[in-house]
Amino acid sequence: MNNKKFIAWDWNGTLLDDTDIVLECVNLALEEVDCPPISMSVLRETQSAPFEVLYRAVGVPEEKISILMQNSDIFHKHYERRSDRAPLRKGSLFLLKKLKANNISNIILSNHIANQIIRLLSLHKIHDLFDDVLAYESPEVQFCDITKGERLRRHIETKKLDASNAFIVGDTREEIKIGRDLGLSSVAVTGGILAEHLLRAEKPDYVIHSLDDLDLVLEEIGFVA
Numbered sequence: 510m511n512n513k514k515f516i517a518w519d520w521n522g523t524l525l526d527d528t529d530i531v532l533e534c535v536n537l538a539l540e541e542v543d544c545p546p547i548s549m550s551v552l553r554e555t556q557s558a559p560f561e562v563l564y565r566a567v568g569v570p571e572e573k574i575s576i577l578m579q580n581s582d583i584f585h586k587h588y589e590r591r592s593d594r595a596p597l598r599k600g601s602l603f604l605l606k607k608l609k610a611n612n613i614s615n616i617i618l619s620n621h622i623a624n625q626i627i628r629l630l631s632l633h634k635i636h637d638l639f640d641d642v643l644a645y646e647s648p649e650v651q652f653c654d655i656t657k658g659e660r661l662r663r664h665i666e667t668k669k670l671d672a673s674n675a676f677i678v679g680d681t682r683e684e685i686k687i688g689r690d691l692g693l694s695s696v697a698v699t700g701g702i703l704a705e706h707l708l709r710a711e712k713p714d715y716v717i718h719s720l721d722d723l724d725l726v727l728e729e730i731g732f733v734a
Contacts, residue, residue, distance in 0.1 A: 511669045514732065515614035517661055517693065519679030520626050520644075522701030524605075524617075527595035528552075528680075531702060534587040535563070541583060542573040553704040556681065558620055560584060589625065597633055598698075600720035605638040607724070611733045618661050618677070618687075619644040658687040665691065676732070678723065685711040696723060 522528045528549075536546035538560075547555075547567050555566040564574045577583055608615055615638055619626060623644040630636040643660045655663070665672055672692040677684045680701025685708070688695030697713040698720075699705045709716055717723050727733045 512671055512674060513612070513614055515616055515640075515670060515675045516608065517616045517618040517643075517675065517677040517684075517687075519677075519681070519684055520617050520619040521621055522680040523678055523698050524598055524601050525592075525595050525629065526598045527592060528700075528702050530588065530591045530595050534584050534591065535560070537587045538577055538583045539564075539569065542569070542576050544569050544573060550704075553702060554707070556702045558681070558683065585622065585625075592625070592629060593632060595629075597635070598720055600724065602633075602635065604720050604724050605635060607733060609638050613733065614640045616640060616661075616664070617642045617644065618657055618684075620657055620683075621645070657683060658690055661687060662691055676727075680708075682707065682711050685713045688714070696726070698723075 518524055521531065532547070532549055532552050535552065539546060551567060552563075555563060557563050557566060559578075561574055561578050564577060565571075569577070605615055617626060617639055619642070621644055623642055623646060626642055626644055627636065630639065630642075641664065643657075643664055661677075664670075675693045676696055677688045677691075677693045678696040678698060679685075680698045681703050685695045685697055687693070694715070695713040696715045696717060697708040697711070699708065699716065699718050705716070715723075715726055717726065724733075
């Protein structure tokens, strides 16, 4: 068993502060099929993955959902043009460097597209702070391949990691569930794509409002020096 500590990070809305851009791109996709835009509060109350579930939840007719889902690039073509302007979450660079200095492995675990994430890691000059990027290979296989949880389970098994010596951090229900299923401590980050009361309802181990809060948590429990 490899006892190296690690943190599995969600990317969008957790390390990358792009929720405003995600909403903008969802609305641009809806506009392409002549559907009305949604607000941030609606997005945060109904967010689900894949987008098909979100579209259905906000009342998009099935025939228009089919159009949106048949062309998986509709959202991504808008997102790719705008994602460069998304900043990192406040405190992320400091914390990632601190974890690296403490010999703690940073892993990205995402439902997004791997090459898009890697490009943004390079843009923000933080690529060397991560040991692995676990994500989908292309929009065509997004949510059609293995699940996010299964991807992490296989990674833990392959690397012989100890899940009880790790955290998973994210802004959706999914990370909390993965933590519970695989034995990682879960940290829910508010201010992302899901409303705080919905995150709390999933009973994560910790709820934080900033990555500075997470730094304090990790120090208090002795995870970092």
